[in-house]
Amino acid sequence: MVNLPTVKAHNATLKSALRPGIVAVFVGGTSGIALSTALALARYTLSPKIYLIGRNQSAANSAISTMKSINPSATLTFLKADISRLKNVDSVCAEILAKEKTLNLLFMTPGYLTTRGRDETAEGLDRKFVLHYYARMRFVANLLPLLTAAAQDTTLGSSRLSRVVSVFDPRAGVRIGGTGKLDYSDLSLKHTFTLGKCGAHASIMGNFFLEGMAQKHPLTSFLHAYPSGVNTGLLRDSPVTSAVFSVLLKPFMVPIEESGERHLFAATSGRFPSKAEGEGIQKNVDVAIGSDGTKGNGSYWVSWDGEVFSPNRKLERVRAEGAVDKVAQHTEEVFRTMCEEGRTYP
Known part of the structure; x- marks a missing residue:
């Protein structure tokens, strides 16, 4: 575990370690972990x-008012959008691309808990699945030019930061006896949807899409992060009230302020370098083991405490089946069908 004093000590260095005016996008940013x-x-x-x-x-x-009281020099922009529709993701990204030349941090947490089954959007995908996977990866694909530009900004020297953090759970597909398998005949779960399969597919596909992005875009680092128990308001769409949930699980929860500190550490720490940075780091430097078992490979599956998850044989087997390429091909097909051709996904 990276202890909390170490996390806070790192965060306290950011005013000198990072240039003034860094640019960050928080998807799902008005509440919960993203806001903290x-x-x-x-x-x-x-x-x-x-x-x-x-x-x-x-x-x-409310969030902007609080942030302004913390840092009056911050420039704060709210972009209102229902990102369960990928066309709305594209519209939001277009606004950011029009305003910014670089992007240092893309931080994503959208999602919700529900007991309902498949809830298909007008675009032909399940709403929960979109929020936990497709919309996040669309943000990554759209904003990569800005992330790459940030990494290439030679005026920043060693303070360059180009990072993607998707907060979900890299191990959701293998917890509690999960098989860790992907249904390649129905990756979008159009015909075989269950809530369990949705969570597993979103987790595993997120793992391997981001791992593939780290290979193709070595100047940016990609983290898939597990939040642990944090009372974030995700239960607003559940029949179980948030108040009851908080009382029952309070002893096991990470305080929201601590979660924010820890996720900022993950989003900025040199322990998680890009592939290009990792290749030049000396062996004795504190750099995390990447998702494929290689130190500093640019893709990291990170637990709530700042440590990476140990290897998992089920996920290693999925990788050996070609998951990186198969997930990328499917996801690109979805994006092409819906975002470029304007058709409902079959």
């Missing part, structure tokens, strides 16, 4: 430019 991390970023950096993406204008107003 955005607040921490505002606290520890100089004149950051922070984009919050969500659906709730009132929550956004």
